[in-house]
Amino acid sequence: xxxxxxxxxxxxxxxxxxxxxxxxxxxxxxxxxxxxxxxxxxxxxxxxxxxxxxxxxxxxxxxxxxxxxxxxxxxxxxxxxxxxxxxxxxxxxxxxxxxxxxxxxxxxxxxxxxxxxxxxxxxxxxxxxxxxxxxxxxxxxxxxxxxxxxxxxxxxxxxxxxxxxxxxxxxxxxxxxxxxxxxxxxxxxxxxxxxxxxxxxxxxxxxxxxxxxxxxxxxxxxxxxxxxxxxxxxxxxxxxxxx
Amino acid sequence: xxxxxxxxxxxxxxxxxxxxxxxxxxxxxxxxxxxxxxxxxxxxxxxxxxxxxxxxxxxxxxxxxxxxxxxxxxxxxxxxxxxxxxxxxxxxxxxxxxxxxxxxxxxxxxxxxxxxxxxxxxxxxxxxxxxxxxxxxxxxxxxxxxxxxxxxxxxxxxxxxxxxxxxxxxxxxxxxxxxxxxxxxxxxxxxxxxxxxxxxxxxxxxxxxxxxxxxxxxxxxxxxxxxxxxxxxxxxxxxxxxxxxxxxxxxxxxxxxxxxxxxxx
Numbered sequence: 001x002x003x004x005x006x007x008x009x010x011x012x013x014x015x016x017x018x019x020x021x022x023x024x025x026x027x028x029x030x031x032x033x034x035x036x037x038x039x040x041x042x043x044x045x046x047x048x049x050x051x052x053x054x055x056x057x058x059x060x061x062x063x064x065x066x067x068x069x070x071x072x073x074x075x076x077x078x079x080x081x082x083x084x085x086x087x088x089x090x091x092x093x094x095x096x097x098x099x100x101x102x103x104x105x106x107x108x109x110x111x112x113x114x115x116x117x118x119x120x121x122x123x124x125x126x127x128x129x130x131x132x133x134x135x136x137x138x139x140x141x142x143x144x145x146x147x148x149x150x151x152x153x154x155x156x157x158x159x160x161x162x163x164x165x166x167x168x169x170x171x172x173x174x175x176x177x178x179x180x181x182x183x184x185x186x187x188x189x190x191x192x193x194x195x196x197x198x199x200x201x202x203x204x205x206x207x208x209x210x211x212x213x214x215x216x217x218x219x220x221x222x223x224x225x226x227x228x229x230x231x232x233x234x235x236x237x238x239x240x241x242x243x
Numbered sequence: 244x245x246x247x248x249x250x251x252x253x254x255x256x257x258x259x260x261x262x263x264x265x266x267x268x269x270x271x272x273x274x275x276x277x278x279x280x281x282x283x284x285x286x287x288x289x290x291x292x293x294x295x296x297x298x299x300x301x302x303x304x305x306x307x308x309x310x311x312x313x314x315x316x317x318x319x320x321x322x323x324x325x326x327x328x329x330x331x332x333x334x335x336x337x338x339x340x341x342x343x344x345x346x347x348x349x350x351x352x353x354x355x356x357x358x359x360x361x362x363x364x365x366x367x368x369x370x371x372x373x374x375x376x377x378x379x380x381x382x383x384x385x386x387x388x389x390x391x392x393x394x395x396x397x398x399x400x401x402x403x404x405x406x407x408x409x410x411x412x413x414x415x416x417x418x419x420x421x422x423x424x425x426x427x428x429x430x431x432x433x434x435x436x437x438x439x440x441x442x443x444x445x446x447x448x449x450x451x452x453x454x455x456x457x458x459x460x461x462x463x464x465x466x467x468x469x470x471x472x473x474x475x476x477x478x479x480x481x482x483x484x485x486x487x488x489x490x491x492x493x494x495x496x497x498x499x500x501x502x503x504x505x506x507x508x
Binding site for chain 2: 072109134
């Protein structure tokens, strides 16, 4: 049951091709991860897949396999890498930010209902932010802000979730908790497409891993993941020795 | 000397309350979108509108409303053309407004009426103008309430709101119309020279105390009402110009509030 169908995607900046002729199908409830070095175009690819930016070549369709309808913006949610690090000085609280996720669902002239506000609070609690619900965003740490944006994305129960380095500002403990939570949503049918630099983490949660290299997007099989992990381990050891 | 014995002061206080209520609705979004100087830029286009109105024999309130609306749309167009230099669009409009107002003022015969718009003429407002301002403010308040959550989403992050399915184009259009209307009315009452202060200072003061987006709005309205009414009463007893007194009261209160934020931290 395909929910995302990407065909012959290409994207280039002047003087640099990021990816060329990338085609893939993602099934409903699948967890797909993209890895790669900095500057290889992971974020651009994820944005293209999420419909945040148009591909220069090729097409992306996000269609609910059950209803055959195109997914609405509230059903395909993108959580960017730097969202949490912006908005300094904006006086909104964590709860106000999360509740604002309902705005496009409600339509014009309607206020969020009591049960939606309760759901938003419950999601913030699940994110370990119970005591920060009424705190302003600028009073929260980078990791806490990141959790607010993930709570905002999850509370409207999207069908596909696009996460760009969701654990970049989180500590190891909460990263584990977050991925347990995401896994439980995946088991209920949520499709996840994610970018991470943590290959070991990617391996433990993902159904498929793609690696962006030069202009190609290659699907990694189990032996190549092990090889890459071993390579990274050795490389890390050498770096430590060097330091 | 009782302030309520004078009809013109009762009218001025009523208009002050209306403008005090309306200005922060627009000011909060302007401040949080980092477009604080937009008030100054559009103020100069309203002044050009006043000159046009006086030359053509049209009510300056109407002609300044038209030029204010043209001004906010020009800013919006330029802002989209120069997305990384939003302040440039404001500076361009300000130059255009000053150039037009300066040139056209040479052709205005009734210079007293023209200069009244520099410092405002809230105590010289007619009964018809009071009626017009009351209707316009009521419309702005109702429209703002209807679009409150969309304005919040757009103010927080325009791109994010657009991508999540909020009709940002419509909300922005409505907001820009409300901005133009607010600025032209505020120009008539407190004057173009200090118009942007009325948008910014209540919000800047509220940010020292508020704990959420909603409470920032409530505090902004309270401060704005205090500045308008307090400034008018002070100006009456001091015999000073109302516009200047309102702004001075606002600046002094803002400065007095600064240590509170530090204490809160």
